[in-house]
Amino acid sequence: MARTVGSPEHRSQPFATPRESLGGSVDAETAGALISATADIALVIDREGVVRDVSVSDLDLAELDARSWVGRPWRDTVTVESRGKIDELLGAPSAKSASRWRQVNHPTPSGVDAPVRYSAIRLDEDGRTLAIGRDLRAIGLMQQRLVDAQQAMEREYARIRSVETRYRLLFQLASEAVVIVDGLTNRIVDANPASARTLGVASKRIIGQTFADLFDEGSAQAVQSLFAATRSAGRADDVHARTAEGKTSLLLSASLFRQESAAHLLIKLRSMAAEGAPAPASVSSVMQVIERLPEAFAVTDLTGRVLAANSAFLDLAQAPTEQQVKNQPISRWLGRPGLDVETLFNTLRTHGSVRNFSTVLRGELDGLETVEIAAVLVEGGEIPCVGFSIRTNGWRQADRQFSGPELPSTEQFTDLVGRMPLKEMVRETTDIIERLCIEAALELTRDNRASAAEMLGLSRQSLYTKLRRFGLGDLESEPDDAKIN
Numbered sequence: 001m002a003r004t005v006g007s008p009e010h011r012s013q014p015f016a017t018p019r020e021s022l023g024g025s026v027d028a029e030t031a032g033a034l035i036s037a038t039a040d041i042a043l044v045i046d047r048e049g050v051v052r053d054v055s056v057s058d059l060d061l062a063e064l065d066a067r068s069w070v071g072r073p074w075r076d077t078v079t080v081e082s083r084g085k086i087d088e089l090l091g092a093p094s095a096k097s098a099s100r101w102r103q104v105n106h107p108t109p110s111g112v113d114a115p116v117r118y119s120a121i122r123l124d125e126d127g128r129t130l131a132i133g134r135d136l137r138a139i140g141l142m143q144q145r146l147v148d149a150q151q152a153m154e155r156e157y158a159r160i161r162s163v164e165t166r167y168r169l170l171f172q173l174a175s176e177a178v179v180i181v182d183g184l185t186n187r188i189v190d191a192n193p194a195s196a197r198t199l200g201v202a203s204k205r206i207i208g209q210t211f212a213d214l215f216d217e218g219s220a221q222a223v224q225s226l227f228a229a230t231r232s233a234g235r236a237d238d239v240h241a242r243t244a245e246g247k248t249s250l251l252l253s254a255s256l257f258r259q260e261s262a263a264h265l266l267i268k269l270r271s272m273a274a275e276g277a278p279a280p281a282s283v284s285s286v287m288q289v290i291e292r293l294p295e296a297f298a299v300t301d302l303t304g305r306v307l308a309a310n311s312a313f314l315d316l317a318q319a320p321t322e323q324q325v326k327n328q329p330i331s332r333w334l335g336r337p338g339l340d341v342e343t344l345f346n347t348l349r350t351h352g353s354v355r356n357f358s359t360v361l362r363g364e365l366d367g368l369e370t371v372e373i374a375a376v377l378v379e380g381g382e383i384p385c386v387g388f389s390i391r392t393n394g395w396r397q398a399d400r401q402f403s404g405p406e407l408p409s410t411e412q413f414t415d416l417v418g419r420m421p422l423k424e425m426v427r428e429t430t431d432i433i434e435r436l437c438i439e440a441a442l443e444l445t446r447d448n449r450a451s452a453a454e455m456l457g458l459s460r461q462s463l464y465t466k467l468r469r470f471g472l473g474d475l476e477s478e479p480d481d482a483k484i485n
Contacts, residue, residue, distance in 0.1 A: 039132040041066060041116060047127030049073050049090050058135045061116075063108050074131070079105045079113055089120040090129060097121070103136060115140055176268060181211045183256070183263030186227065198250065198269050199243055211267070215241045223252070230254040230265055233323055296361075296371075296390035304329050304341060307385060316371075316390065318363030330388070334373075335359045343444075343451045348377040348386060350448075358444055361390065435470045438463070442472070 032055070035042045040058035043051055043066075051069045056062065069077050075086040082104035089099050098121040105113035115136040120129050171178065177195035181188055188209050196203040199214055206214075212223045219241035229236035235255040242249050251270040256263060290297050296313035300306050306325050309317075317333045319325050325333075335341040336359065347354050357373040374389045441452035453463040466472075 035130070035132065040135040041133040043069070043074065043131040043133070044123070045074050045090065045120075045129040045131060049075060049086075051077070052128070060137065061114065061135055063110065064106050064114060077106060079107055081105070089118055089131065098132075177270070179206070179211065179267045179269065181265040181267060183231070183265055186211050189264070195269055198248070198271055200245065200248065214244055216244055218242065226252055226254055226267075227265065229323065230256050231263075236323065237326075296388075298325075298330060298388045298390070300330050300386050300388070302377075302384050302386065304331060304345065304386075306330055307383075313390065316361050316363065316367075316369055316392070318365045318367055333363070334361050334371075334388075334390075343448075343455055344373070344375065345386075346451060347445065347448060348375055352377050354446070357446075361392075431470075434466060435472070438466060438470065438472060 036055045036057050039055070041061055041064075042055040044053040046052050051072055051074050054066045054069055056064075056066050066077075074090070075083045078086055085102045085104050089102055098119045101117050101119045103115055103117045105115050108114050116133040117136050118131050118133045120131045122128075123130050171190075171192050174192055175194055177198040178192050179188055179195045180190040188206055188211055191203065191206045193203060196206055199206065201214065212220055215223055222239045222241050226236050226239040235253075237253045239252045240249065241252055248271060252267055253270075254265050254267045256265060258264070291310045293310055293312060296310065296316050298306055298309040298313045305327055306329075309322055309325050314320070314322065314325065317325060331341040335344065344354060344357055344359075347357075353374075353376045355374050357375070359371060359373060361369045361371045363369075369392050372391050374391075376387050378385055378387065437456060438452070441455045442449070445451040445455065449463060449467075450460060453460050456463065458466075
């Protein structure tokens with residue numbers, strides 16, 4: 001017969017020969033020391049159930065003030081629901097075997113009950129009973145932490161399951177064909193129904209295949225280029241490929257993401273037919289002309305981020321591919337930091353176009369070119385944008401002259417030494433430099449005085465004061481807020 005939990009064999013296993021093993025050397029003092037060392041709390045109860053002595057070795061139980069129990073019935077020291085267990089403990093023990101363990105709760109001044117697990121054994125024929133207790137609060141705290149951790153795990157699991165359900169639903173219902181490819185093996189790990197329709201292959205056959213095997217031999221290089229560009233830059237756009245049957249031409253774009261410490265590629269497939277009718281020959285010709293222009297050409301959105309650029313712009317920016325400049329701010333290469341590009345965009349928003357705007361273009365390899373810009377703002381299209389035509393004008397610098405005064409040469413400064421006080425020489429030279437800088441700012445901003453003041457770091461009032469001082473420009477149109485009373 002199988003033994004059941006709680007049977008006498010499982011309650012305790014006392015010494016087999018206590019008299020021979022322990023002998024008569026264990027007196028009352030020694031027994032008391034042993035009990036105190038092994039029990040968190042120990043009580044001696046008389047025949048009437050009254051506490052006669054207490055030993056507390058667990059400092060955590062000090063708040064029970066167990067010494068005050070002496071002279072009180074044991075059942076009065078526990079909570080109401082535990083009193084029946086006290087009666088069972090006092091009625092069950094014998095001199096040879098201890099009662100089974102029972103958990104009771106003692107009230108505390110803090111209001112939180114202290115759980116203690118007791119077992120009782122009869123001491124003598126007079127009916128005295130020894131109750132040995134173990135503090136369960138540490139175990140209860142661990143159990144509570146375990147329960148809290150389990151509940152937190154359940155909540156997190158439910159959240160993840162909900163997110164995965166939404167992801168799977170969106171993935172399956174999406175009209176855009178999407179394939180997820182293992183970044184190491186290039187095998188397809190997931191694909192939505194739209195991708196199976198686009199590729200003309202059953203959904204069950206796609207999973208596990210090498211992605212390149214779905215396309216013809218002529219597209220193998222394009223697919224490999226897609227993978228390489230995505231691994232290096234994180235994303236890649238618009239690679240043309242033809243399916244293995246040769247019936248469908250697709251546009252592939254990809255982005256890289258990591259999941260469970262592994263890299264994956266999310267690849268979008270668009271049918272060329274779904275892209276709409278082929279562009280008219282005139283539009284195609286214009287795009288080819290822009291690409292082959294010897295002058296740099298770039299298109300940005302209204303925030304200044306590059307949408308497209310031709311080869312000449314890439315040469316000036318010293319960027320190897322168009323992908324390196326896309327989605328980057330054009331101010332990374334164009335203009336003096338914090339001045340030109342902001343002024344240029346402000347002028348475009350005001351006038352819609354800019355011509356002969358002089359600035360500089362910085363390359364990735366520290367190359368520096370003086371350039372001249374013509375730009376136009378296009379807000380009526382499907383995507384509002386700004387087009388830039390950028391021409392290097394280093395060859396024109398010899399022909400450019402300021403109409404104003406020139407700085408004195410070294411020889412002229414030498415001749416003036418001794419004829420004019422240093423203070424006057426410095427003042428006149430400062431005036432010449434101020435006038436040259438103001439004329440340059442007005443020329444760069446096409447006489448936009450607000451932008452010129454911002455470029456020079458002056459207030460509008462200060463700029464108009466200097467214009468009056470040097471007799472520059474038409475001051476009849478001076479705004480009221482720039483006049484000094």
